[in-house]
Amino acid sequence: MAKKPVSDETQSNREISIEQRETEGLSLGTIVRRRFFRHKAAVASLIVLFLIALLAFTSVGVVIGGSGKLVVNQETGRLIVDGLRIEGWWKYNWYENYPVLNSGGTPTLSLWPFQIGEHPFGQDTLGKDIFARVMRGIQQSLLVIALVGTIATLIGVIVGSVSGFFRGRLDSLLMRFTDVIIIIPTLVLGAVLGRTFGGNAVSLGILLGLIAWTGLARLVRAEFLSLREREFVDAARVAGASNARIIFRHILPNAIGVIVVNATLLMSAAILIETSLSYLGFGIVAPDISLGQIISEYNEAFKTRPWLFWYPGLFIVLIALAINFVGDGLRDAFDPRQRRLPRQGGAWQDLKKLIAERGQK
Secondary structure (H helix, E strand, O other): OOOOOOOHHHHHHHHHHHHHHHHOOOOHHHHHHHHHHHOHHHHHHHHHHHHHHHHHHHHOOEEEOOOOOEEEOOOOOOEEEOOEEEOOOOOOOOOOOOOOOOHHHOOOOEEOOEEOOOOOOOEOOOOOEHHHHHHHHHHHHHHHHHHHHHHHHHHHHHHHHHHHHHOHHHHHHHHHHHHHHHHOOHHHHHHHHHHHHOOOHHHHHHHHHHHOOHHHHHHHHHHHHHHOOOHHHHHHHHOOOOHHHHHHHHHHHHHHHHHHHHHHHHHHHHHHHHHHHHHHOOOOOOOOOOHHHHHHHOHHHOOOOOHHHHHHHHHHHHHHHHHHHHHHHHHHHHOOOOOOOOOOOHHHHHHHHHHHHHHHO
């Protein structure tokens, strides 16, 4: 007697029941973590981001506090950065000139035979070490990303949650204000504010964070409008919970998926906006540097010394792609529709099944 073929719907239901049995009794954090680590591209991107940050902050060191401007050390007569400088393991600074070793400042990095050399990313005509400048630019870009992500997320969550929960006139007022910010192009508004109040990574990150929250606010509002009508919110009201407790203890945890995913998208957009503003001269300005400023400074040497563009451009692409992949992994991890476990064997198993079916015919 021939076996009755199993339909796709039956197979899907079996996989869902397996997933439900595996996640039974687990917290949301544990379930999200397991789903995230199944996303290989997201995990690899997270590792790449960590390695880039580790390389940038340990190689040329960091500067804490101070104005960040260049001052003369009274004892040595050398230029130093104003602030507490924690030295790194790389022997060259991003602001000093050194003797040009190779003809034209070509990079000393070689893949075969492998060697790093004195200036792996090359030098400019003044003798500045490009590796040190790129590492400092990565530091500034990551600082801007962190500030934009933190500030924009906080403002967007507060505005969206208050608007979606209370509705009425307050909702109309907040949403009209949000619409006013949205219709102004972010790059134009960032350029005006950056030229007026910017100049360094901290001020630029704060300014961009103050104007980048609008999209997240609208998404959070939509989530709150849906969640406030659920039964658990009515139960909390009957139990005597205050509005603040309902918002922060009952509704907000259920909207955390939308918030986290869109926060990563904000951060990936932040590095592109910062690079664009610095390239146009409205972002981070000298004596500090960023990846966009490096490209802008050497734009006239594109044909004669292209290595001055290779490395800052490479790291801009790597950081933006890595953050996007991490956001994609978080979206899949928080998405309640992503319940099915991957089939054992994956594409290889599907190929063998297809070959077996063809052989039977």
